[in-house]
Each structure stands twice: as C-alpha cells, then as structure tokens.
Amino acid sequence: MLSQKTKDTLLGPLNANNPVVVQILGICSALAVTVQLKPALVMGIAVTIIVAMSNVIVSLLRNTIPMRVRIIVQLVVVAALVTLVSEVLKAFAYDVAMQLSVYLGLIITNCILMGRLEAFAMTNNAWDSLLDGLGNGLGYAIILVIVAFVRELLGSGQLLGFQVIPQWCYDHGYENCGMMLMPAMALILVGCVIWVHRSINDKEAK
C-alpha cells in the first residue's frame, strides 16, 4: 500500500531513528511527565497530534515563509496548536491537564517540533510531512510509555491508577520502590533505554 520511502518516513522514527533516544529531542517533557502512565499517554498523544498538524501546516506554507523569520512563524503555528490542545484538555480531561501543568505549554519548545519542522516540513510536501509527524510523535510516545510503565509499576505498584501488585505481596514484605518516583530515576531509565536500544541496533548492524 505504501511505498518503501513513505514506510521509512512513518516507521523509521519508531525505532532506528527514534526522536528521543537517537536524535535526543524532546527530553524535558519526556522526563517530567513519566511518574505515572496516564499523563505520559496523554502527553504522547498530544505531542503526536501537534507534530503532525504543525508539520502539515508549515509544509503547506513553506513556499510563502520568508527564510529570515521562519523560526518565529513556526513557533507561532505551534503555539496556536498547543493553545488549542491545552484548552481541549482543560475542558475534557481537567485532572490530567492539571497534572501536566506547564509541561503542556512546554510542548511549544519541545525540540521534536522545531527539529522536524526545520529538517523535514520545510522541504517536503504535506502528505509526507504528515507521516513524518505521526511517526516522530509515536516514537516519542513509545519512550514515554516505556519509562512511565516501569516507574508507575515499580514506584507505586499501579498501572493507569489501578493496583496491579496484589495486597498479599505487600503483606509478605514487598515494598514499592520510592526511588522510582524521584526525578533522577527518569533520567537513569532513559539512559538504560538508550543502552538497550543501542546494543540491539549495533548487533543488527553487524
């Protein structure tokens, strides 16, 4: 259905060209919202939507934007989209919006957006840009979900707010690892994800 090139555009960022662990983009929010799975999921979806839409808009505008002011134009497009998404979230998922607080606004300065707009949307047509945006957004979301899964499971014994580790484990002396809730563990876990990712990909390359 899709040609090889479009397939690469869409699926490349999920693994081999992942925005977080390979391109080091969008780290700030990736670390801050991963204490629990739910805000991480919402954040991942929000970023995916915003990257895809801003990619399409900028790609459509690419021939009319003067080069000198392109960064400001891109920032305004992104800021408008983020405002929309944050108002929608405040209306329909108020508690999650409050949990994400400023990190929702920080999607504007998420380097994935500017990186993709500069590197891809400015030189490609709208359809490819849409796929590229979706791929990168999902690649970001995957890392968020992996880190948040580990942190919530080990840190509070829950997933999406439901108790996963049964009570009898606690009765027999199992304890939640409070350290997982500390900001430091987000960094260390992303470090470990990078480690695993690289060792696997290096092996494949050989």
Next chain:
Amino acid sequence: MEHALSLFVRSIFADNMIFAYFLGMCSYLAVSKNVKTSAGLGVAVTFVLVVTLPVNYLLQTLVLEPLHLEYLSFILFIAVIAAIVQLVEMVVEKYSPSLYAMIAVNCAIMGGSLFMQQRIGLPAVDPKAITSLGDAFMYALGSGLGWFLAIVCLAGIREKMEYNDVPKPLQGLGITFITVGLMTMFPNRCRDWASRSSPWASWRWRSCVSADWRSNRRTTL
C-alpha cells in the same frame, strides 16, 4: 527583600531548573561537551531569562489578567522570547553564530515564563510566590544561575569522562543521562531539606522516599 532573596536562593538550588523540573534539557545535553562552550550558553540563557521574565511578568499582570486573555499566554510568551532572543543574537552574533535556535527553543526560557505565570497566582505568604517585578527579576536571575551551574558541572564531568572506559553502547548519550540522573539526586535532597524545619531530620534514606515525599512530588508535577 527577604522574600526576594529566598526566592533567589531557592531557584538556584532547591528549584533548580535542570534538576527539579528538567527545563532546557535538550541543549543541556547537546552542548555540555566542553566547559567553555557550555559556560557561554549558560551566560546566554541567564541573560535571556533576566530580560524575558520581567517583560512577561508585566504582560501577564498588566495586559493578560485584566483582559482575561490568559489563554493567549503561550503565543504571547513565545513571541516575546523569540523577539528578545533575536535582539540578543544581534549583539552576540560575532561570538556565537548558531545560538538563536538553541535559545529560542530552549524550554528553560518558556518554562521559566510558565512557572512564573503559575507563581503569580500564589498567595503572598507562599515562599514560591512572585508578587512584584523585583521578585520576577530575582527568580529569573536565580534560575539562570542555577542552569549555568548545572551545565558547567556536567561539562566538567563529561570532560573527565572522556578518559574513562565506558561500555560501548552506553558511550556518549547513555552515560550522560545516567550521570545527570545521579547529579539530580543531590539537589533533590536540598529540596527535601528546604521543605522541612529541621534539615538533618530527613537524613535517613527511607524517610526521604516515604509517603510524605510522594505527596510532595504529586503536587509539584
């Protein structure tokens, strides 16, 4: 005055942008390969923060709040940041050509503005409250200095680490993350201490990660 001073010290250590809120992480990781460049970026970020935050404070209190236009704050703040960074770039162009995108898209500046916006609404007795232009300035200066210290520390460690025998897949980015993770643990102890009356009472590890700490974390995230 006392309040502004406490705000200043808090924003350097306890509320450090990197270690407590992960703000400006992208450029923090990308530029921290050597001390000299990272010090340059640290100074630039501090300068932009000090100029931008008071401007955004005035916008928020004199324009957005009276007109109930708070939902426009994202667009307005980012426009102010982009404009100011452009000005700064004209000045420093000779020394560092490609700082523009680096700072304009730096979450530290936007994050500083958004955290300030949150803190403006706090009651005046709260130690984190920003109630005047002077407070906003001190908060900006402290946050910038905290960011500067953080990036210079990491650059110093990374320069030393060049000579260490790090497993190959972990080299570069991976080990940097883990280093920053370990560095983060110290300022978070400071945060703990700052939020308690008797600093040494919290020395025991278990008490630090107990329910009390967790509730603390939830409210700040």
